[in-house]
Amino acid sequence: MPPRPVKGRGAPLNHESARFNLPLREADGDWLDQLDAVDDGAPPLRTTVTIEHPRSIISRNSSPDLPFDQSINAYRGCEHGCIYCYARPTHAWLDLSPGLDFESRLFAKPDAAKLLRATLRKPGYIPKVIALGTNTDPYQPIEAEHRITRSILEVCLEARNPVAITTKSDRVLRDLDLLADMARLDLVAVALSITTLDARMARTLEPRAATPRKRLAALRALHQVGVPAHVNVSPVIPAITDHEIEALVAAGSEAGARSASYIPVRLPHEVAPLFRAWLDTHFPERAAKVMAIIQQMRGGRDNDPEFGARMRGQGPWADLIRTRFRLAVKRAGLNQHKWLLDTTSFRAPADGMQGELF
Numbered sequence: 001m002p003p004r005p006v007k008g009r010g011a012p013l014n015h016e017s018a019r020f021n022l023p024l025r026e027a028d029g030d031w032l033d034q035l036d037a038v039d040d041g042a043p044p045l046r047t048t049v050t051i052e053h054p055r056s057i058i059s060r061n062s063s064p065d066l067p068f069d070q071s072i073n074a075y076r077g078c079e080h081g082c083i084y085c086y087a088r089p090t091h092a093w094l095d096l097s098p099g100l101d102f103e104s105r106l107f108a109k110p111d112a113a114k115l116l117r118a119t120l121r122k123p124g125y126i127p128k129v130i131a132l133g134t135n136t137d138p139y140q141p142i143e144a145e146h147r148i149t150r151s152i153l154e155v156c157l158e159a160r161n162p163v164a165i166t167t168k169s170d171r172v173l174r175d176l177d178l179l180a181d182m183a184r185l186d187l188v189a190v191a192l193s194i195t196t197l198d199a200r201m202a203r204t205l206e207p208r209a210a211t212p213r214k215r216l217a218a219l220r221a222l223h224q225v226g227v228p229a230h231v232n233v234s235p236v237i238p239a240i241t242d243h244e245i246e247a248l249v250a251a252g253s254e255a256g257a258r259s260a261s262y263i264p265v266r267l268p269h270e271v272a273p274l275f276r277a278w279l280d281t282h283f284p285e286r287a288a289k290v291m292a293i294i295q296q297m298r299g300g301r302d303n304d305p306e307f308g309a310r311m312r313g314q315g316p317w318a319d320l321i322r323t324r325f326r327l328a329v330k331r332a333g334l335n336q337h338k339w340l341l342d343t344t345s346f347r348a349p350a351d352g353m354q355g356e357l358f
Contacts, residue, residue, distance in 0.1 A: 002280035009045060009081050009100055009207060045104050047079055049142055052107045057115035058130070064307050068164060071131040072116065074148035076107035078136040080168055080209040083278045084235050087135040089269040098270040103208075106142060113151035117349050120159045127346035130156065133166035133191075141208065143171060153178045157187065159349040162341035166191045166232065168209040170218040180225040186342040191230035192219050192257075194248055196241045204282055205241075216255040223256025228339055231257040235265035236321055238293040239286055245321065246328045253332035260334045262325050264297055264313040272302040293317050 060070050077091060081103040088098035096105055119125060132138045138149040153175055156163050165172065165188065172179070172190060182188035192215045196202050199211050210218070222229045231252025236242050249260050267275050279287035291302070297313035298304040304314070312318060329335050 002277070002284060009103055045100060047104050047106060047142070049106045049108050049146075052076065052109050053111055054109055054115070056119070057109065057112050058119055059134075068129055068131040068134075070128055071134040072112065072152060073135045074109055074112050074132075074138055074146075074152060075136045075140065075142065076109075077102050077105060079103055079106060079140045079142060080137055080206050082168070082206040082209065083275060084205070084237065084265050084267070084271065086266045086268055086271060088271050088274065090135060092270065099274055106140075108142060108146050108148060110146060110148060112148050113155050114352065116152055116155050117159075117352055120155070120161060121348045121351060125348075127161055127343040129162045129164050129341050129343070131164050131166070137167050137169060137209075138165060139167045139169035139171040139174075141171075144174075150175050150178065153182070153188075155349055157182050157185075160185065160187060160342070160345040160347055162187045162343060164189050164191070164339070164341070166193060168193045168206060168215065170210045170214040173218055173221050176221065176225060176227075179222065179227050183225065183227040185345065186340065189228040189230060189339045189341060190222050191232045191261075192216075192252075193232040193234050194252065195233070195235065195237075196244055197247055197251060198244075201241070205237075216251055219252060219255035219257050223258075228259075229255075229257045230259045230261070230339070231255075233260060233262040233325070235263050236325075237265045237290070238297070238317060238321075239290045240283070242321060245324050246331075249325070249328035249332050249334070253334055258334060258337065259339065260325075260329050260332070262321070263311055264318060264321060265294065266310060267294065267298075267303045268305060269303075 057072055058070050059073065062069065076094070078085065078087070085102070088102045091098045091102040091105075094107075096102070132149060132152065143149050153163065155161075157178055163182065167190070172192075179188055179190065194212055194215050195205055197212045199213070202209070202212055219229045219231065231249070233245060233248045233252075236245060245262070252260055265275075276287070276291065279290055283290070295301060296315050297318045299309070299314060304310055312322065
């Protein structure tokens with residue numbers, strides 16, 4: 001029997017990871033049978049935020065198939081609850097579940113701007129684009145209260161250090177003043193990830209992310225003030241959203257995006273069983289077909305972690321998606337120019353001490 005969906009959440013399960021020898025806990029089956037008879041069912045799953053004080057804030061990578069080598073994640077976990085999120089397994093490092101814990105037990109880093117300022121002041125710092133939104137969305141709902149992403153942008157604007165933002169939220173428009181100023185100095189570009197144009201499907205796939213309509217409106221607003229806007233058709237899920245490739249590219253172009261990209265769905269580590277459970281819950285009639293196609297694209301496995309292949313897939317299905325996307329981009333007139341952000345005007349920011357004002 002498929003698991004019951006949790007209202008307003010993406011993952012239907014909350015199993016702990018077994019990769020790090022953590023103890024597993026399972027609810028008693030008899031208790032589950034009585035769930036609806038006690039207190040009108042389980043209470044709503046509420047979001048909690050734990051304050052975290054890391055010693056550093058910039059993460060660096062040497063992956064050959066990523067367009068950046070340094071990034072900042074202001075938060076751990078993401079309330080958007082996207083069932084396909086490749087970052088879910090990171091919660092296993094915290095002894096938490098990549099399932100419902102990932103989208104409800106969040107961590108915020110309020111010292112991010114202070115740590116960034118200190119890093120940018122180091123004599124050996126080399127100015128490079130900083131990516132925001134690589135593991136968790138910088139504009140997920142808790143940003144409205146914590147405003148950590150905004151504080152990071154303020155430091156980057158002061159230091160003239162370029163930033164590339166990826167988000168699924170129209171909350172990015174709350175920082176439109178900063179983004180417009182940065183755009184005039186060639187210091188920012190923003191990508192909106194749009195998986196589907198179907199609002200009902202979006203609520204199932206990514207229950208607490210902005211609606212597709214709001215994301216397209218955000219693209220339009222960014223374009224109108226001169227912020228380079230990009231549409232990321234990601235992930236492409238075969239037999240679920242792949243039929244929308246052409247419509248998504250066209251809608252992004254019409255909204256003002258000047259470039260586009262795509263990534264086939266990735267199911268690393270604990271994401272695969274979560275995604276399978278989601279299919280069994282919401283699309284049982286096509287679950288086997290979806291997974292069969294994914295495995296064809298991933299060398300017979302649920303996921304292919306190899307550099308190069310992991311972002312594009314392999315085989316006939318991957319080739320078909322790649323061809324359709326390329327033709328859609330050509331018809332829309334996108335990808336004519338690369339995002340060129342300026343790293344030459346960098347200047348070390350003040351140390352934040354009042355004495356430097358005089």
